[in-house]
Amino acid sequence: QKEVEQDPGPLSVPEGAIVSLNCTYSNSAFQYFMWYRQYSRKGPELLMYTYSSGNKEDGRFTAQVDKSSKYISLFIRDSQPSDSATYLCAMSAHSGSARQLTFGSGTQLTVLP
Amino acid sequence: DVKVTQSSRYLVKRTGEKVFLECVQDMDHENMFWYRQDPGLGLRLIYFSYDVKMKEKGDIPEGYSVSREKKERFSLILESASTNQTSMYLCASRQDREAATNEKLFFGSGTQLSVL
Numbered sequence A: 001q002k003e004v005e006q007d008p009g010p011l012s013v014p015e016g017a018i019v020s021l022n023c024t025y026s027n028s029a030f031q032y033f034m035w036y037r038q039y040s041r042k043g044p045e046l047l048m049y050t051y052s053s054g055n056k057e058d059g060r061f062t063a064q065v066d067k068s069s070k071y072i073s074l075f076i077r078d079s080q081p082s083d084s085a086t087y088l089c090a091m092s093a094h095s096g097s098a099r100q101l102t103f104g105s106g107t108q109l110t111v112l113p
Numbered sequence B: 001d002v003k004v005t006q007s008s009r010y011l012v013k014r015t016g017e018k019v020f021l022e023c024v025q026d027m028d029h030e031n032m033f034w035y036r037q038d039p040g041l042g043l044r045l046i047y048f049s050y051d052v053k054m055k056e057k058g059d060i061p062e063g064y065s066v067s068r069e070k071k072e073r074f075s076l077i078l079e080s081a082s083t084n085q086t087s088m089y090l091c092a093s094r095q096d097r098e099a100a101t102n103e104k105l106f107f108g109s110g111t112q113l114s115v116l
Helices: none
Strands: A004-006 A011-014 A019-025 A032-038 A045-051 A054-058 A061-066 A071-076 A085-092 A107-112 B004-006 B010-013 B019-025 B031-038 B042-049 B064-070 B073-078 B087-094 B111-115
Touching (some): A019 A107, A032 A061, A071 A085, B019 B111, B031 B064
Antiparallel strands (some): A004 A019, A019 A071, A054 A061, B031 B042, B031 B087, B064 B073
């Protein structure tokens, strides 16, 4: 069983839809959670960063962490064609330690105009 | 903006060849990383470096080595390329491992390596 599970999709939604992307994990020591966005033929870029449980909002994006369920989500409101990308979750138990950073396999999202 | 530049976008090599993948960052970052990205497997850490001439193994170092002679440059070496090393290789950098909330990795655009 992988430490981090992420539905690979592909996920296709109409413009303006609310998108929900999810990851589950098995390591209860994880407490730092990230979402990276990767456009086609580009490297990933950090989109959201959260520590421990709770919600964090940034514009149209909301990251949610439920440590009791070992489940994290990224919500995209009013989705745009420019949001079409692969979204990778990542998590670690220790701050500042990319060595223990574990990535999900990514969900491919297409927002149709 | 931080720029992480990988020397080749696409590379085709033959089995047994020695392959060099180069990465340069322009923001004076201490930490540099090499990942490979494969469908269904996500990003897996090959090697990383906290400082010049320092290197540490990641999760899948077998068949790879690295070199960091200058702070801005981190090279990945495939000593004898094999077909199972066909993959997307991503270089990343980060400012300082001691910064409490500095988890942000800056990635290059990747090198798609095919070993025939």
